[in-house]
Structures are given as C-alpha cells and as structure tokens.
Amino acid sequence: MIDMKSVSKWYGPVQVLTDCSVNISKGDVVVVCGPSGSGKSTLIKTVNALEPVQKGEIWVDGVAVHDPKTDLPKLRSRVGMVFQHFELFPHLSVTENLTIAQIKVLGRSADDAKARGLKMLDRVGLMAHKDKFPGQLSGGQQQRVAIARALSMDPIVMLFDEPTSALDPEMVGEVLDVMVTLAKEGMTMMVVTHEMGFARKVASRVIFIDVGGRILEDCSKDDFFGNPDARQPRTKDFLNKIL
Ligand code: ADP
Numbered sequence: 001m002i003d004m005k006s007v008s009k010w011y012g013p014v015q016v017l018t019d020c021s022v023n024i025s026k027g028d029v030v031v032v033c034g035p036s037g038s039g040k041s042t043l044i045k046t047v048n049a050l051e052p053v054q055k056g057e058i059w060v061d062g063v064a065v066h067d068p069k070t071d072l073p074k075l076r077s078r079v080g081m082v083f084q085h086f087e088l089f090p091h092l093s094v095t096e097n098l099t100i101a102q103i104k105v106l107g108r109s110a111d112d113a114k115a116r117g118l119k120m121l122d123r124v125g126l127m128a129h130k131d132k133f134p135g136q137l138s139g140g141q142q143q144r145v146a147i148a149r150a151l152s153m154d155p156i157v158m159l160f161d162e163p164t165s166a167l168d169p170e171m172v173g174e175v176l177d178v179m180v181t182l183a184k185e186g187m188t189m190m191v192v193t194h195e196m197g198f199a200r201k202v203a204s205r206v207i208f209i210d211v212g213g214r215i216l217e218d219c220s221k222d223d224f225f226g227n228p229d230a231r232q233p234r235t236k237d238f239l240n241k242i243l
C-alpha cells in the first residue's frame, strides 16, 4: 500500500530524511517513534506529498507520489491525515466539517455526504454533537471529529501525526480507543506517536527514527518491546526515557 524506497530529503543544506525505506501492506498498523526533530512529521508528510523529497521513490497504492505528473489532489483525497492540532474549520458546524471535502473534492451530493459523514460521526460516538461548532467541543471530541472527517473520504490509508500529544491527559484514551477500533477493523495506518500502549495493542510494526531522519529500527512490536538486547543503543536509550 505504501512503498518508500531510499527516500532522502534536505531543507537547504540540512538533511532531514536519510535513505528511508518503509513498506506498509494493506491492513498494517505501523507506529513511528523517535526523538523530537528526528523527521517523523516530515516522513509521514512525504506519503501524500505535503513535503516533496529530493531522492528516492514513494508509491501509494501503485501511484508514484514522487512523479511530478501525479495528480496530487486525487492522491490526497484517498489518504486520510490527522494532525496534532485538529484543524477543523472553526466557522463550520461539525456536520459541515464532515461534508465539505466530500462535496468539493469527491463531488458527492450534499445528501450522500451528510449520510456518510454522520455514519462516521456515529462511529466515533459523537452523533449528539452534529450541530455544534468545534469551539463547543473538548479537544478529544474535536480530534474524534477530525478522524471521522478523514474517514468520510473513504481513505485507503490513514496517516496520524501525534494525534494525542496536544490533548489533556484525560482525553487521550477516547482518541486512542477510536484508533484501536480502526486498527482492529483492518484499516491501513501509519501512526507517529509515543503512546507505546497503543503500539503494544495494535501495531504490526514499530519504526524508530533517529535525528537526521535515519531509520534505526523497523521490526515487529514483539521484537521491539520484547527483545531489548537486539535493539540499537539509541533505541534502548529512547525507550528508557519514555516508558
Ligand atoms: P519530528 O516530527 O520528528 O519532531 P520534523 O519532521 O518536524 O521532526 O522535523 C525534522 C527536522 O526538520 C527538524 O530538524 C526540523 O527543525 C526541520 N524542519 C522541519 N520543517 C522545516 C522547514 N519547513 N524548514 C526547515 N527545516 C524544517
């Protein structure tokens, strides 16, 4: 579903991704962790070309993301993305937030978009809030709306960039619960997070990326958590700090 081959990226003279290769199959849940500034956000953004790369290839469901001829709006419409900050439209109701891209990007009718959006809103347990505005919801609720909005587009893969790190601690669980359910239902997911409880529950693989955008580990969660002696010193060091 996602195939990154030897991807490198620089900001000016500074290399932020170094020869990154990642392969994600349908139904995989791949957790990406690593220290601040190591390139996690950059890596995940290259998947839907929100960040261009200078070297390497990125394929998503057979589409060459790195090819300048690729229809990026079409690609992005199929790749769901949830950021740290929920980025809902503050002046639109929850229902309007759920439907606008379906109508404008996918060309769905208002009725179809609403039906699909409300179905996804129900899935994240927020049907009662359909007529509210984002400012009337808690952070955790807003993030669940953001997930429902992404799901409304029928994505082939979902990308998450630290979806719980801006939330008050008591709201982290409700967002992770939605993500765990999605994972168990077979959604293909690439998730930047330091929530190792989530990784232990549903990750098929864990990737550890170090400063300079170097992938130091890419292994099953059982190897990642269960066999510390097989891990790189930098990974052990990082795990000791966050666990
Ligand atoms: P992470 O998400 O792991 O914290 P990022 O992907 O955000 O890391 O950043 C990786 C590196 O790239 C950092 O050193 C950061 O300062 C740098 N960086 C990120 N965005 C830009 C940008 N637009 N211009 C220049 N440098 C950037």
Ligand code: MG
Pocket: 040, 041, 042, 161, 162
């Ligand atoms: Mg980041």
